[in-house]
Amino acid sequence: MLDRRLLLALMACATALPFRSARALEMANFVAVNQKIAQQHIATRHATFAASCSGLSITLVAFTAGRAELYAARQSFHAAMDAWQAVQHIRFGPSQIDARQFRVQFWPDSRNRIGRQLGEILISEREDLISKPDALAQASIAIQGLPALERLLFEIDIAPGEYAGMLAAAIGDNLLRIAQDLEAEWAPGSAWSQGLYEPGSSSVAYPAPSQASAALLLSLVTQLNVIASAKLREPMGQSAERARPRLSESWRSERSIRNIAINLDALSDLFSGGDGHFANLLIQSGNETLAADLQERLRGCAQIMQGMPASLEVLATDLSLRIPALDVADVIDISRQAVEQQVAPALGLTLGFNSLDGD
Amino acid sequence: MATDRRSFLAMASASLSMASCPSWAAFNGSCVYGTWQDGEGRFHLGDIRGLTDIPLPGRGHDIAVSPNGDLAVVFARRPGRFLLTFNPATGEHDDPQWCPVDRHLFGHGVFSHDGAVLFVTENDFETGEGRIAVLDPRDRFRRIDDISSHGVGPHDLLGWPNSDLILVANGGIHTHPETGREKLNLSTMESSLVLLDPRDGNSISSAVLPDALQRLSLRHLDISSNGTVVVGGQWEGENGWPTPLVGVWDGSQPLTLVDAFSPANLAMAGYVGSVALNTAGTTIAATSPVSGVITLWDRESLQARGSTFLPDVCGLCADPDGPDFMVSTGLGMVHKLDGQTAHILESRSHTVDQRLWDNHLVGVA
DSSP states (O other): OOOHHHHHHHHHTOSOOOOOOOSOOOHHHHHHHHHHIIIIIIIHHHHHHHHHHHHHHHHHHHHHTTSSOHHHHHHHHHHHHHHHHTTTTOOSGGGTGGGHHHHHOOOOOTTOHHHHHHHHHHHHTOHHHHHSTTHHHHSOGGGSSHHHHHHHHHTSOOOTTSHHHHHHHHHHHHHHHHHHHHHHHHSTTSHHHHHHHSTTSSOOSOSSHHHHHHHHHHHHHHHHHHIIIIIIIHHHOSSSTTOOGGGSTTTTTTOHHHHHHHHHHHHHHHHHOTTOHHHHHHHHTTOHHHHHHHHHHHHHHHHHHHTSOSOHHHHHHOHHHHHHHHHHHHHHHHHHHHIIIIIHHHTTOOOOTTTSSOO | OHHHHHHHHHHHTHHHHHTOGGGOOGGGGOOEEEEEEOTTSOEEEEETTSOOEEEOSSOEEEEEEOTTSSOEEEEEOTTOOEEEEEOTTTOOBOOOEEOOTTEEEEEEEEEOTTSSOEEEEEEETTTTEEEEEEEEGGGTTEEEEEEEOSSSSEEEEEEOTTSSOEEEEEOOOOOOGGGTTOOSOTTTOOOEEEEEETTTTEEEEEEEOOGGGTTEEEEEEEEOTTOOEEEEEEEOSSTTOOOOOEEEEOSSSOOEEOOTTSHHHHHTTTBOOEEEEOTTSOEEEEEETTTTEEEEEETTTOOEEEEEEOTTEEEEEEOTTSSSEEEEETTSEEEEEOTTTOOEEEEEEOTTTTOEEEEEEEEOO
């Protein structure tokens, strides 16, 4: 159910918030937040993704053997996609290695590469992709991950014992391997995890703890931008008549809005979950109001999208939902600007000197 | 006034010139310059050892070094209008000079092979035409000519080895100072590499992109001594669509581009900020600040050789004294990277004095 009162409240507080940088933060403040985010937010969520991919892989193998229904395979897809959407905003480090982000989810596929390549494979029935464990990992990134699997489970009428079903199982296995690698590399005590909170440790990536904090805050900024533009405004189009819902992220499995709700929940957790994360840093720097307002906006946006239909197609054309959904996009944009223009300076952080302003 | 200032600076930098490039111990004696922003938001020019520190009137971008290495020029970043000359061995510098008010710079320039003239990319923003100003270094950089870049939004430019010809990357994007850095023509943009003869302004040859890559902006260049051009691009098209970001050109055949779907290319997230060849001309390096990664490529096969995660990396040049690469980051780090593997060999941190290193590094041999 759409909570109009909440939406109105979020839009009302969507003005430029004052901030002060009166109280300087200590290095220890940043170390503590980075460590909590690394261990509680990043590691936990990647462990959940690996566990859900394990469930997906087992279910798909059972489906090809005729021991599980298509419904069960689809449910396990949803569970894996839920877990992926909850870590999608962590785009650096292990997620960048070996094109993992692309291999898990090749999106947006604006030129239908997945459709063309999957079509060719289903016709040729390439044997190695379903018989050799590593073959799919070496194949085109377009057919390795969740969007290709989505087509097999929701678009093509697959059945046990057929090539398409076995390809689905191979994709499940491939996803599980990637998810396990991500889980291991982000696990507490791993080099990547420690690199975020132990300056000068195995990773020289972030010479100062505040810089790792800035990188985490930049993950929040980037994902807010992706949600408002690529996930919401582009498929919604200029008007209901000009909506292009097939540009949305998961229209075949009718869950593009569910993805956004999960993303926003994850960003809300990154900002103020656990025992406070960035909201806590803001409070320590004397910016209680800014912390509370942004926390309210992120939570509120997540809550409103949770109350919307899971598929974007309905939102795009039904004006009673379309207008509030675009209002949420506005609140997301304003929240992103608040992180860039108020939160970062309040915490004394520089967000992407080169990365946000290249030439 | 300028003379007083200059002589003062010459005295002030006397101790620095004692420690000029060849005697530097760290980074194996490498003499590398770049620009940075400090903790108060002011802009500077200096070397990676921290021996020279020249205040700039605005944000700097790239640096051109004369063939004999005794004169260098730093250019204002788009849409700035200043250029400032300095001696890389001593840190002595002149007062900034300014391009005409109906023009702005793109941040790049290059000396002719004999050092007699300096070429500077400019935007004639009312017509939208890319121009290359020809300046006389021996006469206070007086403007002696002005030729077309044969495209829109000229960015980096280089001299062709052992010739008078120059090569320019027309990024293809039209901007106007009234709209800041807003891109005004993405649907019709057309990027190109143009080899031109500055004596008559004629285009000798050019390379353009296939239709599918119409929104790829070719921006940064390096060149080997035998005339292999390396180019780095920035994708302005559909968000997230894989596009080849590194290519090579021999001056006549079509561009050869890396595999768009190779993991190293994908890791750069549609954006290359700097490219460089190692001194032997065998390995290409490309930095992406957007994803914080440097990638290495074999120049012949265009296969990826290695990559390293370096947050906010952008500045890049070949180590002038060895086979490796030097890189800088907006987090205040400078690293020497192995030219074969991209592994970090040596690092220097400027986090305490807060040097946010900007887009480019230049080695002085």
